[in-house]
Amino acid sequence: MTETEKHNYDVIVIGAGGAGLRAAIAAREAGMRVAVICKSLFGKAHTVMAEGGIAASMGNVNSNDNWQVHFRDTMRGGKFLNNWRMAELHAKEAPQRVWELETYGALFDRTVDGKISQRNFGGHEYPRLAHVGDRTGLELIRTLQQKIVSLQQDDGQGGPASDGKLKVFAECTITELLKDDGGRISGAFGYWRESGRFVLFRAPAVILATGGIGKSFKVTSNSWEYTGDGHALALRAGSTLLNMEFVQFHPTGMVWPPSVKGILVTESVRGDGGVLRNSDGKRFMFNYVPSVFRGQYAETEEEGDRWYTDPDHNKRPPELLPRDEVARAINSEVKAGRGSPHGGVFLDIASRRSAEEILRRLPSMHHQFKELADVDITSEPMEVGPTCHYVMGGVEVDPDTAAAARVPGLFAAGEVAGGMHGSNRLGGNSLSDLLVFGRRAGVGAAEYVSALGGEYPAVTDAQIDEAAKSALAPFDAAGVDASENPYTLHQELQQSMNDLVGIIRKADEMEQALKTLDDLKARAQHVAVEGHRQFNPGWHLALDLRNMLAVSECVARAALIREESRGGHTRDDFPEMSSQWRQVNLICSLQPSGSVDVVQQPMVSMREDLIGLFETDELSKYLTNEELAQLPSKEA
Amino acid sequence: MSYTAHFRVWRGDAEGGDLGDFQVEVNEGEVVLDIIHRLQATQAGDLAVRWNCKAGKCGSCSAEINGRPRLMCMTRMSTFAEDETVTVTPMRAFPVIKDLVTDVSFNYEKARQVPAFAPPKNLQPGEYRMAQVDVERSQEFRKCIECYLCQDTCHVVRDHEENKKAFAGPRFLMRIAELDMHPLDAKDRQHAAQEEFGLGFCNITKCCTEVCPEHIKITDNALIPMKERVVDRKYDPLVWLGSKIGRRPER
Numbered sequence: 030m031t032e033t034e035k036h037n038y039d040v041i042v043i044g045a046g047g048a049g050l051r052a053a054i055a056a057r058e059a060g061m062r063v064a065v066i067c068k069s070l071f072g073k074a075h076t077v078m079a080e081g082g083i084a085a086s087m088g089n090v091n092s093n094d095n096w097q098v099h100f101r102d103t104m105r106g107g108k109f110l111n112n113w114r115m116a117e118l119h120a121k122e123a124p125q126r127v128w129e130l131e132t133y134g135a136l137f138d139r140t141v142d143g144k145i146s147q148r149n150f151g152g153h154e155y156p157r158l159a160h161v162g163d164r165t166g167l168e169l170i171r172t173l174q175q176k177i178v179s180l181q182q183d184d185g186q187g188g189p190a191s192d193g194k195l196k197v198f199a200e201c202t203i204t205e206l207l208k209d210d211g212g213r214i215s216g217a218f219g220y221w222r223e224s225g226r227f228v229l230f231r232a233p234a235v236i237l238a239t240g241g242i243g244k245s246f247k248v249t250s251n252s253w254e255y256t257g258d259g260h261a262l263a264l265r266a267g268s269t270l271l272n273m274e275f276v277q278f279h280p281t282g283m284v285w286p287p288s289v290k291g292i293l294v295t296e297s298v299r300g301d302g303g304v305l306r307n308s309d310g311k312r313f314m315f316n317y318v319p320s321v322f323r324g325q326y327a328e329t330e331e332e333g334d335r336w337y338t339d340p341d342h343n344k345r346p347p348e349l350l351p352r353d354e355v356a357r358a359i360n361s362e363v364k365a366g367r368g369s370p371h372g373g374v375f376l377d378i379a380s381r382r383s384a385e386e387i388l389r390r391l392p393s394m395h396h397q398f399k400e401l402a403d404v405d406i407t408s409e410p411m412e413v414g415p416t417c418h419y420v421m422g423g424v425e426v427d428p429d430t431a432a433a434a435r436v437p438g439l440f441a442a443g444e445v446a447g448g449m450h451g452s453n454r455l456g457g458n459s460l461s462d463l464l465v466f467g468r469r470a471g472v473g474a475a476e477y478v479s480a481l482g483g484e485y486p487a488v489t490d491a492q493i494d495e496a497a498k499s500a501l502a503p504f505d506a507a508g509v510d511a512s513e514n515p516y517t518l519h520q521e522l523q524q525s526m527n528d529l530v531g532i533i534r535k536a537d538e539m540e541q542a543l544k545t546l547d548d549l550k551a552r553a554q555h556v557a558v559e560g561h562r563q564f565n566p567g568w569h570l571a572l573d574l575r576n577m578l579a580v581s582e583c584v585a586r587a588a589l590i591r592e593e594s595r596g597g598h599t600r601d602d603f604p605e606m607s608s609q610w611r612q613v614n615l616i617c618s619l620q621p622s623g624s625v626d627v628v629q630q631p632m633v634s635m636r637e638d639l640i641g642l643f644e645t646d647e648l649s650k651y652l653t654n655e656e657l658a659q660l661p662s663k664e665a
Numbered sequence: 666m667s668y669t670a671h672f673r674v675w676r677g678d679a680e681g682g683d684l685g686d687f688q689v690e691v692n693e694g695e696v697v698l699d700i701i702h703r704l705q706a707t708q709a710g711d712l713a714v715r716w717n718c719k720a721g722k723c724g725s726c727s728a729e730i731n732g733r734p735r736l737m738c739m740t741r742m743s744t745f746a747e748d749e750t751v752t753v754t755p756m757r758a759f760p761v762i763k764d765l766v767t768d769v770s771f772n773y774e775k776a777r778q779v780p781a782f783a784p785p786k787n788l789q790p791g792e793y794r795m796a797q798v799d800v801e802r803s804q805e806f807r808k809c810i811e812c813y814l815c816q817d818t819c820h821v822v823r824d825h826e827e828n829k830k831a832f833a834g835p836r837f838l839m840r841i842a843e844l845d846m847h848p849l850d851a852k853d854r855q856h857a858a859q860e861e862f863g864l865g866f867c868n869i870t871k872c873c874t875e876v877c878p879e880h881i882k883i884t885d886n887a888l889i890p891m892k893e894r895v896v897d898r899k900y901d902p903l904v905w906l907g908s909k910i911g912r913r914p915e916r
């Protein structure tokens with residue numbers, strides 16, 4: 030049998046971003062023994078990069094805000110494809126989750142009366158994003174990290190902090206989930222980055238909080254960790270992924286110099302007054318307000334400008350449309366030859382706000398452009414273009430408990446979970462999602478484990494051997510003829526996903542992508558790595574590659590099937606949004622043969638009181654005639 | 666606009682190692698981390714390096730470049746002459762694991778020792794009121810990305826392993842200052858700063874401030890004020906009491 034380090038826990042959380050840490054806190058507070066496992070050092074997860082803020086209808090800046098308005102904005106942003114129950118829970122619970130952070134020690138920016146300040150963001154009707162300058166994610170992750178320490182200190186009972194009941198295993202990568210004969214989760218298997226040695230975590234409940242998939246695309250704001258591990262682990266364990274075709278391309282990534290292409294330029298630049306211009310100097314977004322949003326956005330520059338100071342009597346500028354709209358508009362301008370020198374458009378805040386204000390509100394953007402591009406954003410416009418940013422699709426979960434479909438003991442929260450954001454996520458709604466559903470997953474897992482009454486599913490030696498063998502395969506291929514370099518395969522994958530399943534999609538291109546994926550999958554069998562197991566990035570990439578390929582196949586297959594354009598899925602050959610397709614979720618599962626199967630699953634109709642929050646006029650843009658006919662008539 | 670640069674990169678592990686010589690392509694706008702990645706992809710597939718965000722936000726890619734502690738992702742190649750040799754070595758104050766990756770667990774241990782934020786007992790979530798001017802001081806310190814470059818630089822521990830037990834280093838002394846200046850924190854921090862975390866070791870040379878990629882004024886804004894408070898208090902405990910009461914939020 031493979032020599033393997035073993036640990037026993039009640040709940041293991043894979044991922045130490047906002048979702049994972051909040052889940053771990055909830056599970057520990059429910060009395061569980063909890064392990065948190067992450068690929069990077071503790072405190073470095075992707076959440077640290079979030080800039081703009083966290084959405085919660087606290088109503089601190091505009092007291093008209095409440096959960097109903099937030100719910101409406103979220104559904105609109107997602108073009109009504111959201112899991113409405115998730116959107117409801119999210120809108121209702123977000124304020125409590127943000128306030129809770131203050132009790133952990135978070136220091137948000139303040140309003141004049143000392144409350145948490147809130148800023149404007151695309152798609153949000155009122156100023157709603159709690160923030161700390163433009164480093165909100167750092168504040169979130171550090172606060173949760175420090176709360177974990179605080180719980181460990183409590184467990185130390187006055188003595189030194191104790192990690193006996195809540196421990197972080199950093200730089201440890203999970204490669205396989207394990208199940209018992211009854212199909213229930215029994216543990217997770219992985220390796221230490223540092224030594225390459227294997228480790229087994231036995232636990233009846235696993236919470237996936239592994240984040241997104243952006244590293245399958247060439248131009249992305251995401252870090253190396255975003256290889257879709259959690260998505261792939263869920264698939265291989267027999268669970269399902271929902272609506273994987275919806276990938277968010279953030280409209281504003283850096284485009285120059287090439288080595289920083291894709292790095293995010295926060296939406297707060299626009300929320301705080303920045304505007305988009307083409308090479309003619311024109312604010313082109315006024316030409317791109319789609320019919321579903323007509324009447325909700327300013328039609329003249331003057332009105333848009335007045336909105337920043339008098340939002341109650343003016344409509345917001347179209348630069349603040351949801352991200353999918355802005356990204357497509359930029360794409361069209363560049364295609365029409367009105368782009369900036371390096372293939373983007375101009376984002377101008379310099380001519381709109383004083384240097385002092387820019388420095389105060391957007392310090393890390395100023396720093397980023399100064400250091401990486403030699404551009405001073407207080408005096409020059411930035412050049413920006415779309416970048417792969419977020420995946421709306423993810424593990425199919427129960428909204429209330431975050432339990433994953435089909436696999437007892439498996440839970441998922443955060444970016445790896447699907448449904449909450451529908452076809453397009455609003456800025457700021459991810460950080461709040463992490464807290465709301467991270468907590469729910471922790472509670473859900475704790476309840477599941479308690480119900481087992483101490484009877485924990487078994488792990489067999491054969492399972493451990495199998496997992497170890499599969500992880501070591503890339504070393505066996507070394508030295509063999511026709512072996513493949515993982516870096517090369519990765520680059521080819523990124524290039525084809527970017528070109529063929531990117532922001533604008535066509536049937537023939539996606540068919541071609543699927544062929545390429547097949548080919549890459551075959552070649553990935555022969556990936557070989559040099560050196561030994563100790564901290565070997567080539568080996569790590571070889572293992573991640575399998576996940577990226579599986580997840581990319583889900584994206585491409587689902588995208589080919591959905592014959593409409595909606596949110597983060599734009600079909601050149603089906604440019605319209607279809608109310609028939611709105612009733613359909615696409616569900617991916619893995620066949621025993623290793624190929625991805627996609628089926629259509631009808632969407633559950635929205636609860637009546639929630640439907641009642643919308644005007645019939647608006648609903649008629651999204652619902653089918655049959656659905657509209659069934660609406661309860663509204664009282665005058 | 667491409668050229669070939671001469672890189673020397675430390676390769677080895679806890680047992681020992683050596684600088685390896687590489688000739689490697691450099692393109693316009695690139696940073697040192699790009700070059701390290703190019704080496705990985707083309708010449709040294711198993712070259713170990715930590716990184717995450719590539720945008721100076723996560724503090725993972727710390728190393729010493731031509732002897733100076735820096736973030737690799739924020740060091741532009743244009744700051745070197747084309748014929749200049751660029752030498753990249755791991756942070757010196759921490760034990761090497763492999764190549765550019767060091768064992769930074771010292772920092773996590775210190776982090777666990779600093780008593781957590783003590784929330785005020787009389788306020789419920791949602792009831793916290795703090796003025797922007799009052800939170801700003803601590804907010805500056807919370808910009809810290811935990812790159813540990815300041816820890817690497819501080820002479821108290823850089824070549825003095827023996828001091829590590831008694832000295833938390835600038836990053837964590839600053840964390841204590843941050844909590845001490847938090848308008849609603851309900852704990853006394855000053856005694857511990859001096860007695861348990863080694864504030865007294867610091868002789869305010871400001872080397873930590875110089876390397877901080879977040880440009881936090883660690884020495885001037887955190888360490889010196891903390892020292893002053895400790896001194897005041899040694900003579901007069903009422904000074905401390907007064908300072909805490911005086912900073913209660915007005916409602």
Ligand SMILES: Cc1cc2nc3c(=O)[nH]c(=O)nc-3n(C[C@H](O)[C@H](O)[C@H](O)COP(=O)(O)OP(=O)(O)OC[C@H]3O[C@@H](n4cnc5c(N)ncnc54)[C@H](O)[C@@H]3O)c2cc1C
Pocket residue numbers: 043044045046047048049066067068069074075076077078079080081082083084165166201202203204238239240241250251254258259293418419442443444445456457458459460461463
């Ligand atoms: C540049 C940028 C700016 C953003 N700004 C905002 C914003 O202002 N507001 C907002 O709401 N959202 C924002 N987002 C989105 C948001 O930050 C992310 O969606 C969110 O942080 C994801 O959090 P998470 O907890 O799901 O996962 P992450 O924080 O990504 O954490 C994933 C964790 O899983 C671990 N992991 C992954 N695979 C494995 C494995 N196989 N084994 C072990 N561990 C594993 C990783 O190590 C990591 O710890 C931004 C995103 C980016 C890229």
Ligand code: SF4
Pocket residue numbers: 818819820821834835866867868869870871872873874884888
């Ligand atoms: S100022 Fe103090 S903490 Fe900073 S480097 Fe000098 S001695 Fe170390």
Ligand code: SF4
Pocket residue numbers: 724808809810811812813814815816835836839873876877878879880881883
């Ligand atoms: S204070 Fe500055 S140098 Fe020190 S760890 Fe934090 S960011 Fe790095």
Ligand code: FES
Pocket residue numbers: 715716717718719720721722723724725726727736737738739
């Ligand atoms: S990679 Fe994140 S700071 Fe350099």
